[in-house]
Amino acid sequence: MELSGAEILIHSLKDEGVEYIFGYPGGAVLHIYDALFKQDDVKHILVRHEQGATHAADGYARSTGKPGVVLVTSGPGATNAVTGIATAYMDSIPMVVISGQVPSAVIGSDAFQEVDMVGISRPCVKHNFLVKDVNQIAETIKKAFYVATTGRPGPVVVDIPKDITDPRFKVPYKYPKKVSIRSYNPAVSGQKGQIKKAVELLLEAQRPMIYSGGGCVIGEASKELTEFSHLLGYPVTNTLMGLGAFPATDKQFIGMLGMHGTYEANMGMHESDVIIAIGARFDDRVTGKLDEFCPYAKIIHIDVDPASISKTVKVDIPIVGEVKPVLEQMIELIRESKKAPDKKALDAWWKQIKLWQENDCLNYDRESKLIKPQYVIEQLYEVTKGEAFVTSDVGQHQMWAAQYYKFDKPRRWINSGGLGTMGFGLPAAIGVKLAHPDADVACVTGEASVQMCIQELSTALQYKTPIKIINLNNRYMGMVRQWQEFSYESRYSHSYMDTIPEFVKLAEAYGHVGIRIDKPEDVRPTLEKAFAMKDRTVFLDIITDQMENVYPMIEAGKAHNDMKLRVAATGTTTDRELA
Amino acid sequence: MRHIISILIENESGALSRVAGLFSARGYNIESLTVAPTEDPSLSRMTLVTSGSDQIIEQITKQLNKLIDVVKLIDLAEDAHIERELMLIKIKTTDKNRAEVRSMADIFRGRILDITPETYVVEMTGPSEKLDAFIAAVDADCIIEVVRSGATGISRGEKGLHL
Numbered sequence: 001m002e003l004s005g006a007e008i009l010i011h012s013l014k015d016e017g018v019e020y021i022f023g024y025p026g027g028a029v030l031h032i033y034d035a036l037f038k039q040d041d042v043k044h045i046l047v048r049h050e051q052g053a054t055h056a057a058d059g060y061a062r063s064t065g066k067p068g069v070v071l072v073t074s075g076p077g078a079t080n081a082v083t084g085i086a087t088a089y090m091d092s093i094p095m096v097v098i099s100g101q102v103p104s105a106v107i108g109s110d111a112f113q114e115v116d117m118v119g120i121s122r123p124c125v126k127h128n129f130l131v132k133d134v135n136q137i138a139e140t141i142k143k144a145f146y147v148a149t150t151g152r153p154g155p156v157v158v159d160i161p162k163d164i165t166d167p168r169f170k171v172p173y174k175y176p177k178k179v180s181i182r183s184y185n186p187a188v189s190g191q192k193g194q195i196k197k198a199v200e201l202l203l204e205a206q207r208p209m210i211y212s213g214g215g216c217v218i219g220e221a222s223k224e225l226t227e228f229s230h231l232l233g234y235p236v237t238n239t240l241m242g243l244g245a246f247p248a249t250d251k252q253f254i255g256m257l258g259m260h261g262t263y264e265a266n267m268g269m270h271e272s273d274v275i276i277a278i279g280a281r282f283d284d285r286v287t288g289k290l291d292e293f294c295p296y297a298k299i300i301h302i303d304v305d306p307a308s309i310s311k312t313v314k315v316d317i318p319i320v321g322e323v324k325p326v327l328e329q330m331i332e333l334i335r336e337s338k339k340a341p342d343k344k345a346l347d348a349w350w351k352q353i354k355l356w357q358e359n360d361c362l363n364y365d366r367e368s369k370l371i372k373p374q375y376v377i378e379q380l381y382e383v384t385k386g387e388a389f390v391t392s393d394v395g396q397h398q399m400w401a402a403q404y405y406k407f408d409k410p411r412r413w414i415n416s417g418g419l420g421t422m423g424f425g426l427p428a429a430i431g432v433k434l435a436h437p438d439a440d441v442a443c444v445t446g447e448a449s450v451q452m453c454i455q456e457l458s459t460a461l462q463y464k465t466p467i468k469i470i471n472l473n474n475r476y477m478g479m480v481r482q483w484q485e486f487s488y489e490s491r492y493s494h495s496y497m498d499t500i501p502e503f504v505k506l507a508e509a510y511g512h513v514g515i516r517i518d519k520p521e522d523v524r525p526t527l528e529k530a531f532a533m534k535d536r537t538v539f540l541d542i543i544t545d546q547m548e549n550v551y552p553m554i555e556a557g558k559a560h561n562d563m564k565l566r567v568a569a570t571g572t573t574t575d576r577e578l579a
Numbered sequence: 580m581r582h583i584i585s586i587l588i589e590n591e592s593g594a595l596s597r598v599a600g601l602f603s604a605r606g607y608n609i610e611s612l613t614v615a616p617t618e619d620p621s622l623s624r625m626t627l628v629t630s631g632s633d634q635i636i637e638q639i640t641k642q643l644n645k646l647i648d649v650v651k652l653i654d655l656a657e658d659a660h661i662e663r664e665l666m667l668i669k670i671k672t673t674d675k676n677r678a679e680v681r682s683m684a685d686i687f688r689g690r691i692l693d694i695t696p697e698t699y700v701v702e703m704t705g706p707s708e709k710l711d712a713f714i715a716a717v718d719a720d721c722i723i724e725v726v727r728s729g730a731t732g733i734s735r736g737e738k739g740l741h742l
């Protein structure tokens with residue numbers, strides 16, 4: 001079969017099993033758009049801004065585990081995509097971004113819409129390619145998907161000069177079944193000796209903690225993580241990225257850890273003697289002050305990326321491998337072992353944890369006349385029966401969604417953790433809805449974040465992706481305001497927007513339903529009404545308590561046992577023999 | 580501590596900038612960097628001199644290994660190895676210092692490559708420290724120009740860095 005470069009690209013995507021491509025046309029990719037026009041195997045989703053394309057592809061990827069695919073033109077199209085590429089990079093999300101480039105002959109001459117995309121994207125991609133020959137397109141695409149989806153996943157950029165896709169030049173097409181790259185061999189199973197040592201240490205623990213993260217979601221290891229944890233009976237805490245990998249309603253789950261984690265999870269980490277980190281990367285929002293991080297613990301760390309191990313926190317037993325096979329081996333070893341967890345020590349440990357839990361650190365004023373944002377999330381959880389896909393933006397609303405929506409399944413909680421990209425939520429929700437047309441998809445956002453990619457409301461109409469936007473409107477960049485309250489004597493420098501659009505009208509202008517809620521008693525019925533409108537995108541503009549803060553909080557540079565709570569903690573023990 | 584990291588990397592246009600970019604993005608120290616093709620035209624060999632605590636060096640080697648274009652690397656400082664650097668140094672000569680410069684070059688096993696009535700160009704190879712010592716020995720006012728290649732190295736014994 002003889003095809004042009006543009007046709008080869010589209011055929012390669014089809015042969016790779018790509019369902020959707022999120023994109024925006026321009027001069028350098030017109031040959032590719034022409035090839036797209038002539039087929040309907042790969043469906044193109046026309047966004048309204050290239051950043052939206054990357055976030056939508058990202059939402060698709062996070063909710064399915066399949067790579068998200070993006071197509072943008074050279075120059076401004078490519079630079080607009082960079083924020084979304086960096087977002088995916090920080091959270092290890094598989095993505096393939098195809099960017100048009102000016103014709104090979106004029107590269108380097110400051111040609112119209114030329115930008116060095118390979119150079120610009122280099123620090124925020126797993127790898128990138130510049131295709132120099134039409135005969136290399138198919139193999140490069142195969143390699144791009146291979147690199148993006150294996151090992152520690154990540155975004156890969158393929159930059160294609162316009163002449164390479166010229167319809168006048170046709171060459172034979174064959175999509176490779178397999179590729180191998182001699183310099184790229186990600187670890188899979190983990191060293192047996194290390195795994196054995198880890199299991200021995202785990203079974204000797206007196207105050208153990210299971211600290212699991214995004215790697216358990218990415219590595220499809222929920223089932224193994226749950227089985228492993230049940231077998232041991234140890235407390236489990238999740239990072240923001242790991243939520244859902246272990247069921248939040250399980251009685252062994254003690255909440256998220258870190259800056260806005262629960263009192264019990266952070267105290268548990270601080271007092272623990274053996275911690276197993278499973279697909280988590282000791283982020284600074286998790287560790288707090290490094291010198292005082294888990295002072296009494298021996299640490300086991302499972303991660304597919306050797307560079308994640310001992311990067312910030314030195315660990316005692318490193319295991320390089322995929323979480324799933326490593327946990328499977330551990331489960332087997334625990335089953336075979338003559339030793340069992342120390343029941344007496346574990347009972348005492350759980351008693352201590354219960355004491356911490358009695359502080360009820362996520363409690364809030366339930367009698368308020370104002371709408372409390374936490375209440376909205378609790379109602380959202382109930383109305384959607386805990387089954388919705390929830391995307392979010394960045395700020396206080398993101399933390400409340402993480403704290404109050406109890407995710408029992410992986411891939412349901414879709415947020416930008418590593419880069420913290422405002423503007424992520426709405427386009428991501430569109431990507432999720434395309435992948436899961438029958439599921440409820442909610443985007444929990446704030447009035448500042450949602451405006452960063454608001455134009456994608458138009459995309460949501462065109463492709464009939466009925467999502468529910470839960471805009472927790474506090475008329476503040478709440479998260480910024482909270483930091484200014486705590487650290488800058490309430491000088492609210494530029495964290496308030498004097499002019500906020502009428503979101504109801506805005507939603508209507510885009511062809512959707514908009515509803516404003518300003519009374520607590522209206523929250524539940526309006527949510528029910530919104531979710532009952534199965535085929536409409538509904539924008540709920542919810543006027544919440546302006547001064548509400550996210551608690552608990554470990555302020556920057558503080559340790560796990562130095563938390564700011566809404567109500568000062570009782571039963572706070574630093575006496576580790578207490579229980 | 581000073582480390583010499585030797586890298587086999589795909590001989591592709593972007594490869595060097597990936598390594599250089601990694602060092603600047605992560606704030607690692609880079610003392611010198613040399614690159615040249617190898618007997619296998621698809622591979623380049625890069626020698627990189629850096630310094631840092633054990634933890635930083637561990638991160639550097641892990642991050643380098645993570646680059647898709649990096650095929651293999653070793654930290655030469657971990658084992659017995661030979662280090663060499665080439666220097667060309669142009670020295671101002673007068674009737675008074677000419678003999679002294681020549682004998683110093685001899686002592687350091689340098690070779691004089693070019694002579695004019697007022698200059699010598701001396702070629703010298705050796706571990707970087709030896710070149711430092713020679714520069715320190717020459718009167719600073721007489722040094723017109725110093726060109727150094729940056730260190731390269733190879734391990735001793737049977738061990739080798741190859742595919």
Ligand SMILES: Cc1cc2nc3c(=O)[nH]c(=O)nc-3n(C[C@H](O)[C@H](O)[C@H](O)COP(=O)(O)OP(=O)(O)OC[C@H]3O[C@@H](n4cnc5c(N)ncnc54)[C@H](O)[C@@H]3O)c2cc1C
Nearest residue numbers: 213214215219240241258259260279281304323417418420
């Ligand atoms: C406003 C705001 C507040 C935040 N507050 C908190 C907070 O309170 N608590 C919190 O936890 N986070 C918080 N974050 C998020 C934080 O910045 C990090 O994104 C997050 O902690 C990282 O999660 P993780 O450690 O699970 O790593 P991820 O970023 O999910 O990385 C996954 C790790 O697993 C590895 N991995 C991937 N796949 C596999 C596999 N198959 N097998 C083995 N390993 C694998 C990767 O190499 C990587 O090391 C906040 C973010 C924002 C924006």
Ligand SMILES: Cc1ncc(C[n+]2csc(CCOP(=O)(O)OP(=O)(O)O)c2C)c(N)n1
Nearest residue numbers: 395396397422446447448449476477478479
């Ligand atoms: C693109 C981008 N710019 C700036 C920030 C810094 N930032 C983090 S949270 C936040 C405020 C978000 O306000 P809003 O969306 O209203 O959410 P709230 O905190 O009020 O719930 C800002 C500006 C960011 N994370 N992303």
Ligand SMILES: [Mg+2]
Nearest residue numbers: 446447476478
């Ligand atoms: Mg706000």
